[in-house]
Amino acid sequence: MLVQPIKEGTQSAHVVVLGNEKGGSGKSTTAxxxxxxxxxxGQRVATIDLDSRQKSFTHYIENRRAWAQRAGVKLEQPTHFCVARGESASLDANEAQEFASFSxxxxxxxxxxxxxxxDTPxxxxxxxxxAHSMADTLVTPLNDSFVDFDVLGQIDPATFSVMGESHYAEMVREARRQRRLVDGKLMDWIVVRNRLSTLSSRNKRLVGEGIAELSKRLAFRSVDGFAERVVYREFFPRGLTALDDLDETTxxxxxxxxxxxxxxxxxxLLNALHLPLSENGKRRAAARAEWYSVMDQPLQVHDVIA
Structure with a gap:
């Protein structure tokens, strides 16, 4: 649900939530x-970091701003917020404080x-x-191993068949139910398989079969994400992404x-997410592409979302 009701004649932002109860799955990088x-x-994007302890998403964006200034390059910057967790001795007071800041x-x-x-903790x-209860699109990055698969479901150790669903999967099911009750909208849940091996293996096949079986039970879509590449780790100190200009200056x-x-x-991956684009954003992107054409400069990424 959104914090404030949608008024007639206005349009609320599409909410993309990165969620997984296991760290190191690539949530901040994907976000x-x-x-x-x-x-x-061409979209107007805001970002929110709810992991005020680690602040990986916040640090990633801060690094991006600092590198743009230091290298003298233009890097797109979102409107960013980092919401602090309540630190009082009262659970009710903490939740009230957190809700107020998030709201x-x-x-x-x-x-x-x-x-x-x-980005969630x-x-x-x-x-x-x-955050999960208000997601229009929920993206769950998952490292391609049974250790991380345990966040979604339990596996029979002999047959590797799915025996049941996990605590996180049950939480998402409840969040989807609550969302339908509030405004009748359906959450699109996508599980992204990260750190995929570039080689075929028994583990890769078995994990894939388990995810495919769970996707039928839990009604999520499964897509391939980022392979195990050093460049993704090297992007972080400079706040870069694979979509930025691939030149030595950047x-x-x-x-x-x-x-x-x-x-x-x-x-x-981004095309597989099927994220909606506003018409105004499309026009802004088209105008920018035309400007680049007039200036005879190549536009590196002019339309990455189908």
């Missing part, structure tokens, strides 16, 4: 790639932006559940084939 892709497509952030951006991208918190190093391959798999 920034989604945000940058949408901005390059203020949403109220400030939901009518002025096309999309809000929210890797543990079960009040803010994490609140990257701070000479581009390699790995950079190009990373861009191709990111664009494939």
């Amino acid at each position: 920034l790639h989604i945000a940058v892709a949408l901005m390059k497509a 203020a952030a949403i109220s400030a951006i939901e009518r002025s932006h096309d999309v809000v991208v929210i 890797g543990n079960d918190t009040y803010l994490m559940r609140l 990257l701070g190093t000479r581009p390699s084939l790995s950079h190009v391959t990373a861009r191709e798999e990111v664009i494939t």
Whole structure:
């Protein structure tokens, strides 16, 4: 649900939530790639970091701003908020404080932006559940292993068949139910398989079969995400993404084939998410593409979302 009801004649921002109760799955990396892709497509994007302890998403965006200034390059910047967790001894007081801060952030951006991208902590918190309950699109990055698969379901150790659903899957089911009760809308849930091996393996096949079986039970879509590439880790200190200009000035190093391959798999992922684009954003992107054409400069990523 959105913090404020939608008034007639207004349109609320599309909410994309990155969620997984396990850390290290690539939520922040995926979140920034989604945000940058949408901005390059002409969308007005706001971002919210709900993990005020780690602040990986916030640090990623801060690094992006600092590198743009230091390298003298233009990098798209979202409107960003980091919502602090309540630290008092009272659970009720903490939840009230967190709700007020989150509500203020949403109220400030939901009518002025096309999309809000929210990165959630890797543990079960009040803010994490609140964000899930208002998601239009829920993206769950998952490392391609049975250790991470356990977040979604339990596996029979002999047959590797799915025996049941996990705590996180049950939480998402409840969040979807609550969303339907509030405004009748359906949440699109996408599980993204990250750190995929470039080689076929028994583990890759079995994990894939388990995800396919769970997707039928839980009604989510499964898509391939980011392979295990060093370049993704190297992007973080400079706040870069695979969608930014692949030149030495922007990257701070000479581009390699790995950079190009990373861009191709990111664009494939983003197209698979089927995120909506506002008409005004499409016109802004078209005008920008025309400007680049007139200036005889190549536009590196002019339309990454189908």
